[in-house]
């Protein structure tokens with residue numbers, strides 16, 4: 001059996017007025033039927049990595065890789081039309097700015113229903129029923145109102161949950177979730193994580209979970225990639241994140257504020273140029289190792 | 292003024308709603324709290340409970356409200372003049388929505404400065420980018436050329452650059468890694484000490500609120516169910532069942548490690 005997803009030497013670059021900027025630099029990793037966390041510094045290339053898998057890097061950005069395989073098939077060889085079938089059917093992505101990814105002039109219910117009907121060829125009534133139940137699943141208090149509302153009438157966390165509901169409808173093999181719970185209070189967050197967890201466990205979905213919340217990543221994920229300046233500087237088992245050794249990761253862990261240990265001044269990182277020069281660490285796990 | 296001259300922000304029996312008749316949504320119900328001048332007050336609670344709506348009502352972005360809102364000892368009516376926005380700035384929860392897609396970072400910042408009558412624009416822009424940890428090469432970028440956390444820092448820079456007295460911060464570090472978050476929170480703490488700023492801050496991260504605020508209001512379904520001191524928050528001393536649920540969940544989250 002091969003990995004669900006395997007990415008080899010992925011690079012994403014942008015021509016700028018100061019020369020070519022490499023947002024992602026030759027990173028490699030694999031994804032099985034697991035929860036893979038990606039953490040790292042703001043601007044280190046996490047979102048670009050997610051978008052690159054779906055070949056959603058907008059021009060003038062350039063995507064290069066040896067291969068990006070989905071169950072052994074290289075996505076880089078697919079036509080744009082074939083790629084569209086992959087997006088939203090086999091791989092879904094919850095974007096970092098959920099309200100921005102929704103259509104601002106279309107009612108939320110219609111947007112979710114449309115996705116569902118494309119996927120399941122369901123009748124209008126069935127789609128509505130399914131949509132309302134999905135909204136309820138993500139703990140939306142009044143699904144009927146939200147169904148008829150427009151995106152700008154939603155709170156930050158409601159927008160996130162709507163996006164999650166929408167992306168789960170097509171029952172994807174892989175879900176890329178870019179900061180999916182950053183606007184949720186802890187109680188709602190817990191429920192949403194459980195939904196995703198269930199999909200991984202029961203349906204064998206692969207999850208890429210991009211987050212700044214190190215506690216959530218370490219409690220929720222199986223494995224973690226730590227990114228800095230376009231590269232993977234360290235990988236580890238999620239439950240061992242707190243014993244990470246790379247100075248960047250250690251610095252990150254030290255700057256988390258803690259409710260029960262108040263300090264006047266939070267620790268900040270002393271960045272070292274060497275961190276961005278070291279070659280990327282491989283995040284590929286051979287399938288035999290997982291089994 | 293019931294709050295006296297020491298008042299930073301005061302709310303009494305504030306209701307905020309959207310729409311009419313059967314469409315009406317009561318987003319904030321009978322909310323009240325006071326933030327002393329130079330104080331720092333936190334708002335936490337359920338997603339969709341009305342936290343952002345309270346901040347929007349203060350800045351005049353939620354037209355339908357009743358009750359009493361006062362800022363710097365003055366009762367607010369429907370209109371907010373330019374003077375108000377020189378004193379009160381807001382960092383929006385959704386930085387993408389608050390940055391104009393066709394304005395570069397430089398334009399966003401310089402327009403804010405000239406609107407409020409500042410000179411030495413160039414120096415101020417260089418300084419503020421540095422303060423929020425953005426390299427000068429970001430100055431001429433468009434919003435879509437920034438990462439989520441970089442956009443959030445531009446939004447923070449825009450609010451800070453005109454040197455307001457009161458800052459309304461809506462999840463200001465939600466898109467930042469914890470180390471950049473620490474830099475921004477340290478910056479906010481320093482500014483408050485140096486310039487006596489008043490903060491009203493929304494965050495779902497109780498540790499962040501605990502670090503920044505001395506008093507915290509907890510919201511659930513449009514209502515403030517409890518106001519507690521940071522000492523009580525740290526000691527997990529809550530009276531209302533919802534607050535207890537929230538504190539339990541956040542303690543449990545850390546125990547799972």
Ligand SMILES: Nc1ncnc2c1ncn2[C@@H]1O[C@H](COP(=O)(O)OP(=O)(O)OP(=O)(O)O)[C@@H](O)[C@H]1O
Nearest residue numbers: 014023042043044045046047048436438439440441
């Ligand atoms: N169109 C563009 N032109 C030039 N640089 C870009 C462009 N789009 C993104 N970048 C840069 O690429 C880098 C990686 O961006 P990305 O969005 O992947 O970061 P991220 O790790 O998701 O950060 P965050 O945690 O802040 O969301 C950033 O430094 C960003 O400024």
Ligand SMILES: Nc1ncnc2c1ncn2[C@@H]1O[C@H](COP(=O)(O)OP(=O)(O)OP(=O)(O)O)[C@@H](O)[C@H]1O
Nearest residue numbers: 153155156157158309318338339340341342343344
């Ligand atoms: N323009 C609007 N029209 C209709 N309803 C709105 C509008 N803006 C907000 N609401 C509703 O008001 C309620 C409170 O929203 P608000 O954005 O204040 O929540 P919040 O506490 O900030 O939540 P979050 O933590 O998820 O950001 C929600 O039910 C929302 O749908």
Ligand SMILES: [Mg+2]
Nearest residue numbers: 047096438439
């Ligand atoms: Mg990102």
Ligand SMILES: [Mg+2]
Nearest residue numbers: 155156343384
């Ligand atoms: Mg909000």
